[in-house]
Amino acid sequence: MIPFDFEYYRPDTAEEAVSVFAELEAEGKEPVYYGGGSELISMARVGSRSFGAVIDLKNISECKAMEDRGNGFYLGAGLTLSDLVEWNGFPLLSKTAGRIADHTMQCKITLGGNLAATIIYRETALPLLLSDAKLTFAGADGFKEYDMDTVFRERLLLPRGEFLAGVMLDKGFFSLPYFHEKKTKNEKIDYPLITAEGLKKAGVLRIAFSGLAAYPFRDDKVEKTLNASYLSPERKADKVVKHLSSVIQSDLSGSAEYRKFVLKETILNILDTMKGV
Amino acid sequence: MTTYLAGNAVLRAAEDITRQLKSLAAVALRCPPENLEVADEMVYVKSDPTQYLKFKDLVHGYKYQNGNAVEGQILGRGSFIMSGLTPMDQETGIGKAGPYWTVGAQAVEVEFDKQEYTYRLIRAATVMDAGRELNPAMADAVVKGGICMGLGLGSRECFHYDQNGRVVDTSLRTYKVMHFGETPEYLVGFVETPQLDSPYAARGIAEHGIIGMSAALGNALSLAAGVELDELPLVPETIWRIKTQASAEKKE
Numbered sequence: 001m002i003p004f005d006f007e008y009y010r011p012d013t014a015e016e017a018v019s020v021f022a023e024l025e026a027e028g029k030e031p032v033y034y035g036g037g038s039e040l041i042s043m044a045r046v047g048s049r050s051f052g053a054v055i056d057l058k059n060i061s062e063c064k065a066m067e068d069r070g071n072g073f074y075l076g077a078g079l080t081l082s083d084l085v086e087w088n089g090f091p092l093l094s095k096t097a098g099r100i101a102d103h104t105m106q107c108k109i110t111l112g113g114n115l116a117a118t119i120i121y122r123e124t125a126l127p128l129l130l131s132d133a134k135l136t137f138a139g140a141d142g143f144k145e146y147d148m149d150t151v152f153r154e155r156l157l158l159p160r161g162e163f164l165a166g167v168m169l170d171k172g173f174f175s176l177p178y179f180h181e182k183k184t185k186n187e188k189i190d191y192p193l194i195t196a197e198g199l200k201k202a203g204v205l206r207i208a209f210s211g212l213a214a215y216p217f218r219d220d221k222v223e224k225t226l227n228a229s230y231l232s233p234e235r236k237a238d239k240v241v242k243h244l245s246s247v248i249q250s251d252l253s254g255s256a257e258y259r260k261f262v263l264k265e266t267i268l269n270i271l272d273t274m275k276g277v
Numbered sequence: 278m279t280t281y282l283a284g285n286a287v288l289r290a291a292e293d294i295t296r297q298l299k300s301l302a303a304v305a306l307r308c309p310p311e312n313l314e315v316a317d318e319m320v321y322v323k324s325d326p327t328q329y330l331k332f333k334d335l336v337h338g339y340k341y342q343n344g345n346a347v348e349g350q351i352l353g354r355g356s357f358i359m360s361g362l363t364p365m366d367q368e369t370g371i372g373k374a375g376p377y378w379t380v381g382a383q384a385v386e387v388e389f390d391k392q393e394y395t396y397r398l399i400r401a402a403t404v405m406d407a408g409r410e411l412n413p414a415m416a417d418a419v420v421k422g423g424i425c426m427g428l429g430l431g432s433r434e435c436f437h438y439d440q441n442g443r444v445v446d447t448s449l450r451t452y453k454v455m456h457f458g459e460t461p462e463y464l465v466g467f468v469e470t471p472q473l474d475s476p477y478a479a480r481g482i483a484e485h486g487i488i489g490m491s492a493a494l495g496n497a498l499s500l501a502a503g504v505e506l507d508e509l510p511l512v513p514e515t516i517w518r519i520k521t522q523a524s525a526e527k528k529e
Contacts, residue, residue: 046447046448185453185512185513185514186395186432186433186453186510186512186513187433187453187456187459188458188459189456190453252437252445252446252451254514255514258514258517258518261517261521262393265392265393
């Protein structure tokens with residue numbers, strides 16, 4: 001159970017949400033925005049997070065929307081992972097969402113919650129990094145759109161008082177050839193040892209990782225190496241492992257040494273699957 | 278043990294009740310106790326079953342027609358102690374530490390990926406000799422449950438400890454147990470060598486399915502990986518580490 005009292009607010013609009021946050025902040029009530037609440041509840045129960053008020057974003061229309069807007073496809077940050085799985089408009093995103101936790105949790109975890117999470121995996125960031133997505137933040141000055149790679153560096157860089165309203169996807173990426181490999185310690189449903197996913201755009205491979213380092217990322221040098229036609233697959237894999245050595249982590253899922261082994265095998269599989277595509 | 282110990286005690290208590298029933302009924306029916314049979318909640322004269330008394334008219338004592346009552350509530354008493362046990366000699370290990378041995382054999386079939394060191398459980402078999410199987414469906418089920426637990430211990434269960442022996446897992450979520458869908462096809466069979474001093478020749482069966490499973494899994498994976506695996510749990514990283522070290526040592 002959560003061992004402290006807190007207030008609950010459910011605003012109907014983004015303006016209401018931002019303004020009630022500011023009020024509560026000024027009153028010293030330590031407000032937090034939330035989506036599904038799974039991480040918030042877990043952390044509050046073990047005493048690693050406390051708050052005086054929660055602001056439930058799920059009723060705001062910009063957070064619930066799922067629609068083609070002509071210049072892109074918009075996904076509200078309040079959509080659950082299972083909503084994304086069922087939609088399947090961008091198969092790589094749906095595949096990613098469908099391999100996070102289990103089905104029960106996927107019905108609760110939201111896109112925004114997963115991106116803004118404290119826990120290090122944030123796997124939904126991967127397809128967004130790979131497809132040049134744009135993120136819409138809601139703040140005191142209304143809605144603003146940003147390129148994914150400027151506001152997501154290891155984690156979502158949200159200014160205090162603002163929240164993620166939604167994601168705009170470039171439909172041109174939806175039908176590109178893609179790959180998704182999730183390796184775990186042993187179970188199908190578990191935190192990633194390594195999630196390596198990516199796509200091929202105009203013959204150029206893009207790749208992003210979660211679980212490998214203590215944050216999700218794409219890396220230019222890794223992509224250049226994988227796309228260098230003069231290198232053998234074995235050589236490519238070795239170079240990538242060497243380049244990432246300093247950030248590869250050890251944790252309860254596996255040691256850094258083992259991750260290096262798994263990374264090499266995974267890259268060889270990917271290069272084999274995606275060659276000639 | 279419950280079958281053997283408590284079962285024998287219960288049988289003796291039941292015999293005690295039978296004796297008391299016959300003894301009281303003998304008085305009421307005016308015949309020697311050895312002429313009586315106990316069946317169907319009745320005590321009756323073997324040579325003339327029309328002479329009988331129901332349990333309900335005996336178990337709280339017997340009341341004559343004129344109202345006199347004799348004896349009282351029948352309480353059966355039985356106990357059992359294992360015989361022939363001796364401590365084990367410190368030097369030689371010779372001694373009888375328990376009343377019997379229950380033997381069995383277990384095997385596991387796995388599909389091993391030599392490239393990635395991952396594996397899948399295909400089939401797991403257990404044959405037990407626990408005397409007579411009194412309830413075959415239950416015996417089958419309890420052995421299957423044991424197989425599942427044993428494979429869980431062998432393949433995924435563990436806590437992680439630091440240098441000072443403290444548990445570093447922060448939640449039970451990292452303690453993995455077998456899940457539905459990860460289990461093998463179960464093959465269970467029984468051989469029956471009767472236990473002559475046990476109720477109905479049964480030796481009782483409970484956790485037996487667990488005992489050899491980790492070893493069987495270890496042996497299967499050792500054969501598959503071509504290296505001796507002697508650490509649990511047998512997760513891919515462990516197999517990779519032992520195999521890699523062994524290959525490195527070979528080269529030196």
